[in-house]
Every structure is written in structure tokens, then in C-alpha cells.
Amino acid sequence: MLKSILKTSIYIACMAMSGIACAAGLGGINVTSSLGQPLRAEIEVTSVDRTDKSTLRAKLATADAYKNAGIDYPYNLPKLKFQIDDRENGDSFIKVTSLQPVNDPFVTLMVELNWSSGKLLREY
Numbered sequence: 001m002l003k004s005i006l007k008t009s010i011y012i013a014c015m016a017m018s019g020i021a022c023a024a025g026l027g028g029i030n031v032t033s034s035l036g037q038p039l040r041a042e043i044e045v046t047s048v049d050r051t052d053k054s055t056l057r058a059k060l061a062t063a064d065a066y067k068n069a070g071i072d073y074p075y076n077l078p079k080l081k082f083q084i085d086d087r088e089n090g091d092s093f094i095k096v097t098s099l100q101p102v103n104d105p106f107v108t109l110m111v112e113l114n115w116s117s118g119k120l121l122r123e124y
Helices: 002-021 063-069
Strands: 025-031 038-046 057-060 080-086 092-101 110-115 118-123
Touching: 025 118, 057 080, 063 110, 063 118, 092 110
Parallel strands: none
Antiparallel strands: 025 038, 038 092, 057 110, 080 092, 110 118
């Protein structure tokens, strides 16, 4: 029960902060790899100001951020690479890849998105 309340509180705080900053947001994730293959996924980046677009940086959240959210850190997950990219229509997305295969059928990713004027955490 306490974990659920803590998780909800953190989620609401993150959503409130993202509304204040209004510079960037994270949409859904689309995983195109299968179990036992290197991870290939794309996360939509929404509401990006042109001035902040060049400063966007994405990474896996720290073990402390996972702990604060009441989520187990995925220590057995292979090293992930996060790359900000643009589609032909100009929309930004985060390409998440690994060189090693992912053998866990369910992995909780907490992505940290940073830019010049803010920061956002989102769980997938």
C-alpha cells in the first residue's frame, strides 16, 4: 500500500513539474525487438521547444531514482544506449538500443530526459 501511494505521489509530482516546464514530454514506447534479442525501442518526445531541442539528453535513471519510486533497479539489464533522433516530419524520438540480448520477459525502464531548463522522469 505504501509503495503504491509513494509511486502515485512521485508520478503526480513528475507530471506537475513537466506541466510547469512545458518544454518537453515523453510519449509512448514502441518495442520492435523480441525476447532474447538486443533491445530496440523508440520513445516519442513531445512538446519540444526549438531552443531546447539541441540540449535534450536521455538516459536510464539512477538506482536512487528507482529506489525513490519504489521500483527495483534492473541490474541484470545490459548497457543501454539512448539517442535523440528526428523523423522526416521533424518529430523527435529517443532510440533505445542494447548490444547484448535482453532475456527478461518484463523490464521496467525509468527514463530520465534532461534539457537546458528542466528534467523529466517516466516509467515504462
